[in-house]
Amino acid sequence: MPKSLEEINERIRDGSVHVVTADEMTHIVGELGLESAAQEVDVVTTGTFGAMCSSGVWMNFGHSDPPIKLSKVWLNDVEAYAGVAAVDAFIGATQLSETRGIEYGGAHVIEDLVAHREVHLKAVGYATDCYPRRSVETTINIGDLNEATMLNPRNAYQRYNVATNSADRVFYTYMGTLLPRFGNATYSGSGTLSPIYNDPDYETIGVGTKIFLCGAEGYVVGHGTQHDPVNNFGTLMVTGDLKAMSTDYLRAAILHKYGTSLYVGIGVPIPVLNAGIARKTAISDADIRTTVLDYGVGRRSRPELMTVSYEELKSGIIDLNGKEVRTSSMSSFFKAKEIATELAEWIRKGTFELALPTMRLPNQAVLKPMKQLSKAPLVREVMLPSITVHEEISIQEAAKIIVGKQVNHLPVVSADKKLIGIVTAYDISKAVALNKGDSLKGIMTKRVITAKPDEPIDLAARRLERHNISALPVIDQANTVVGIITSEDLSKLLACR
Amino acid sequence: MKIVLKFPQKVMQDPLLADVVLETGVRINIDRALVDATIGEIVIDVPDERVEEVAEAFRRRGTEVREMDMPVVLDEAECVQCGACVSVCPVEVFTYNKDRSISIDFTRCVLCKTCITMCPHGAIKTAEE
Ligand code: SF4
Ligand code: SF4
Numbered sequence: 001m002p003k004s005l006e007e008i009n010e011r012i013r014d015g016s017v018h019v020v021t022a023d024e025m026t027h028i029v030g031e032l033g034l035e036s037a038a039q040e041v042d043v044v045t046t047g048t049f050g051a052m053c054s055s056g057v058w059m060n061f062g063h064s065d066p067p068i069k070l071s072k073v074w075l076n077d078v079e080a081y082a083g084v085a086a087v088d089a090f091i092g093a094t095q096l097s098e099t100r101g102i103e104y105g106g107a108h109v110i111e112d113l114v115a116h117r118e119v120h121l122k123a124v125g126y127a128t129d130c131y132p133r134r135s136v137e138t139t140i141n142i143g144d145l146n147e148a149t150m151l152n153p154r155n156a157y158q159r160y161n162v163a164t165n166s167a168d169r170v171f172y173t174y175m176g177t178l179l180p181r182f183g184n185a186t187y188s189g190s191g192t193l194s195p196i197y198n199d200p201d202y203e204t205i206g207v208g209t210k211i212f213l214c215g216a217e218g219y220v221v222g223h224g225t226q227h228d229p230v231n232n233f234g235t236l237m238v239t240g241d242l243k244a245m246s247t248d249y250l251r252a253a254i255l256h257k258y259g260t261s262l263y264v265g266i267g268v269p270i271p272v273l274n275a276g277i278a279r280k281t282a283i284s285d286a287d288i289r290t291t292v293l294d295y296g297v298g299r300r301s302r303p304e305l306m307t308v309s310y311e312e313l314k315s316g317i318i319d320l321n322g323k324e325v326r327t328s329s330m331s332s333f334f335k336a337k338e339i340a341t342e343l344a345e346w347i348r349k350g351t352f353e354l355a356l357p358t359m360r361l362p363n364q365a366v367l368k369p370m371k372q373l374s375k376a377p378l379v380r381e382v383m384l385p386s387i388t389v390h391e392e393i394s395i396q397e398a399a400k401i402i403v404g405k406q407v408n409h410l411p412v413v414s415a416d417k418k419l420i421g422i423v424t425a426y427d428i429s430k431a432v433a434l435n436k437g438d439s440l441k442g443i444m445t446k447r448v449i450t451a452k453p454d455e456p457i458d459l460a461a462r463r464l465e466r467h468n469i470s471a472l473p474v475i476d477q478a479n480t481v482v483g484i485i486t487s488e489d490l491s492k493l494l495a496c497r
Numbered sequence: 498m499k500i501v502l503k504f505p506q507k508v509m510q511d512p513l514l515a516d517v518v519l520e521t522g523v524r525i526n527i528d529r530a531l532v533d534a535t536i537g538e539i540v541i542d543v544p545d546e547r548v549e550e551v552a553e554a555f556r557r558r559g560t561e562v563r564e565m566d567m568p569v570v571l572d573e574a575e576c577v578q579c580g581a582c583v584s585v586c587p588v589e590v591f592t593y594n595k596d597r598s599i600s601i602d603f604t605r606c607v608l609c610k611t612c613i614t615m616c617p618h619g620a621i622k623t624a625e626e
Pocket of ligand 2: 569585586587588589590603605606607608609610611612613
């Protein structure tokens with residue numbers, strides 16, 4: 001027998017409501033069966049607590065005397081966007097401090113505000129007849145703000161990809177530190193507690209749905225940016241009053257060598273209106289699968305290595321094509337459960353009633369990549385033919401080639417044309433000056449950093465920069481040199497983009 | 498137990514570790530070594546019951562010896578129990594409990610510091626900090 005939302009709210013008011021968390025619901029449906037579970041349980045609470053970069057806060061500072069129309073504003077040296085009226089501004093979680101860089105960002109300002117710490121405000125404006133003042137500096141705390149409204153464009157990702165790294169160096173990403181040669185894998189999302197996975201058809205989550213947001217009551221504004229329901233990557237745009245939030249459920253974070261982010265706690269209640277909804281809320285970690293991507297490859301389409309379930313991820317080890325790889329969660333399942341439990345408690349106590357959405361969220365939207373006017377050029381399109389030398393030639397002969405052909409780098413190849421080393425004009429002149437024997441083999445660099453023909457030049461440029469070198473031989477699958485790409489040529493190219 | 502050895506410059510040339518191993522017969526595990534022009538610092542792991550003996554042997558050779566109790570510490574107020582630290586630690590200091598909170602056994606730590614930068618919440622610090 002289906003229930004109406006009004007009946008559920010009536011039970012909340014008279015204290016007879018039956019609320020469980022989404023992970024408990026999985027077991028209840030298993031034990032009682034769908035029909036009885038739908039009858040028994042009125043509300044299922046979900047939760048998630050993780051890095052949600054696309055988060056921020058709208059603030060209104062009130063007017064100074066004489067008044068100023070802010071054109072730029074900084075809070076603890078983190079710039080907030082002030083291009084809206086005179087004293088409104090939006091601070092985003094990932095904006096970095098202009099003085100402290102990655103150590104402090106918008107997320108920290110938001111946490112400081114919630115923790116009632118004083119924040120330094122500096123602003124400039126251009127004088128007008130009605131706003132004559134040009135600059136202002138003061139300290140504020142959250143109580144001094146007229147409004148502090150969190151508005152997060154993209155939160156509560158339905159699930160997320162797993163990150164690992166095939167390369168032979170450490171990668172520092174927004175998914176944390178990825179150790180070389182598949183040394184670990186990191187994931188995010190709360191699996192069985194995932195808000196959207198418990199209502200994948202957006203029957204109860206929609207515009208105006210009341211939620212738990214960082215310890216306060218919040219609302220779903222609509223679908224989030226990059227909402228991709230077709231591929232189970234739905235997102236939500238959410239809002240709530242920052243003044244009512246708590247640092248128990250809102251934390252600034254630093255992702256090493258990447259930037260700052262905000263850990264946001266969200267809980268969404270799902271009214272069990274019928275057996276269909278009960279069935280969807282019974283979803284378990286084993287039912288939710290996601291894809292392991294290789295972040296060692298810096299392209300938009302990272303290679304997909306395999307798919308895994310959240311159950312496997314949570315076991316601590318995944319089997320990646322025969323290799324045991326240890327897993328870490330970047331989001332906190334422990335906190336997610338705490339949030340689902342807290343929200344359930346609010347509902348039981350009668351302080352939180354449910355609301356049906358005033359509008360459904362799109363469940364067919366298609367995600368588009370960025371429209372780029374010109375495609376990033378590939379190494380193959382810009383590389384130059386390379387002169388290679390045989391390993392057996394003498395230093396003198398190599399010197400002649402360098403002078404004669406006016407090149408700085410000579411890839412060294414074996415008899416079967418495979419790349420085995422590289423020498424530079426500098427290596428040669430040093431060898432000549434120090435009278436260091438005459439075999440090229442003895443002075444060449446054996447561990448050659450290379451490029452591949454089909455990678456974008458930005459990746460090659462980043463590699464040159466990281467290793468502080470000035471050229472990369474371009475090699476094909478068989479390790480044969482097919483060209484060379486130098487920092488000089490690359491910087492010319494990149495400069496005109 | 499882990500102990501920290503600090504060598505002054507003048508004894509750095511001597512094969513101190515080898516001498517102490519030969520004298521005491523204790524199998525010493527080197528966790529970490531940091532040697533530069535002015536100072537040498539080595540962290541070694543010694544079976545608990547032989548620590549005094551080994552420490553004494555080093556002291557006699559002009560080495561400063563101190564016990565390394567907790568190389569890194571956790572700021573519980575900052576930790577959100579995510580477990581980002583779990584997969585990067587080479588000696589499995591961090592493990593998930595059944596309720597997905599994190600158990601920590603810093604006594605095994607070899608102070609590689611990977612978890613310190615991995616932790617998004619700055620919850621792990623070296624004991625000196
Ligand atoms: S990474 Fe940091 S916050 Fe997360 S569990 Fe480890 S110590 Fe705690
Ligand atoms: S410093 Fe290294 S060894 Fe010590 S706990 Fe952290 S990751 Fe493990």
